[in-house]
Amino acid sequence: MNNGVAVFSNVVIIGDRLAFPRTKDCMRGGASLIHRLPDDSVHRVADFSDAWMPGPGYRDRMSPGKSVVLRSANVNDNGLYELTCGAGDETLIQVEVVPASRVSVTEGEDITVSFHHISVGGALAYARCDRNGTLFFEIEISSGNITYGPGLESRVSVSSGWKTDGDFSPTLRRAQMQDRGDYLFYALDKAKMRTRESLVTVRVEVKKNQSDLTTDPPTPVNATQRPAEGRMETWAIVGVTVAVTVPIVLALGIMLGRLWKSRKSSVPPCSRCGAFFFVP
The missing domain is CATH 2.60.40.10 (Immunoglobulins)
Structure with missing residues (x-):
């Protein structure tokens, strides 16, 4: 590792995303992000070609994209990461994955x-x-x-x-x-x-x-208005009843008048009706 390189620190809670935002400024062919473990072994996290592509062991935790983002950080993600963008261009990122x-x-x-x-x-x-x-x-x-x-x-x-x-x-x-x-x-x-x-x-x-989530109370009903409202409802019912009943009664009257007239005109005249009268 070179001396004088930029060093950044990132704290993330277990289970949260582990994002490396500086990889967004390092999108050039040959760029890489590696994780250096305490025993000095190295895990290749991602490499850039047309996009940041996950390395072995990270393909189920990262999707290709414009930056490196790991899903669901765990304690094994603790440690030092080296971001290399070109010759002599190196950034160190210290990651602390902690419980909360x-x-x-x-x-x-x-x-x-x-x-x-x-x-x-x-x-x-x-x-x-x-x-x-x-x-x-x-x-x-x-x-x-x-x-x-x-x-x-x-x-x-x-x-x-x-x-x-x-x-x-x-x-x-x-x-x-x-x-x-x-x-x-x-x-x-x-x-x-x-x-x-x-x-x-x-x-x-x-x-x-x-307690801050208040709602408008229902509008109270004025007791003095209820009788008037009741009378209005009663007269409305009477009006409807009259409007329906009167036409029916008139129609029945006309029908009965026509029936009586037709029956009267059909009875023959009585020529011997005078014999029934008593003459002293």
Whole structure:
């Protein structure tokens, strides 16, 4: 390995994707990405031709593409990776695959995440936490100075006894939806050059507060309006009944009149009806 090459660090949680974004800037024939194991043996992860193609042992975990992305990282993916794009063009990538505890909190509640590290007589000078890759807080152990991420100073606190008991566990007040994500706790030396130590990873989930999900109540019915509404319904029924019944009655009357008239005209005249009268 060449001296003075760029070195990058990547922390990923077990089961998550392991992405090498710098391979997107190294798409040229002959480029390669290898994994150098602790015993100095080498695994070829991918080579570039028309696309980044998976090497032996990675074909079931990677699809050809414009960058190298492994599905479901495991502990054997820990270690140093060498990205070579051409003669003398080399990038080193240190990968740490770590387990993560999971914490769930409801929006508006406080949350405390456990983190302990030696705070006396140690070589490491900083205790730090990153949230989703950006600063959450950092404590300089020698001076006690605390640096917070943007907008967090009023919401984050650390136990005042951290200097004597090594308890750096932060409390985050009034959790918000943007507070969810991955929190990495670790320690660094004064030059901040050494690999992270005492690494602890916590995945925080913030649930929506159900009490905020209000719905409009049903419109109340005015009791004084109900009788009027009832009368209106009754008159509507009467009107419909009359509208239906009257035509039927009229039709029956006309039919009966015609039947009576036809029967009367069909009776023959009585020539001897006078014999029935008594004459004294």
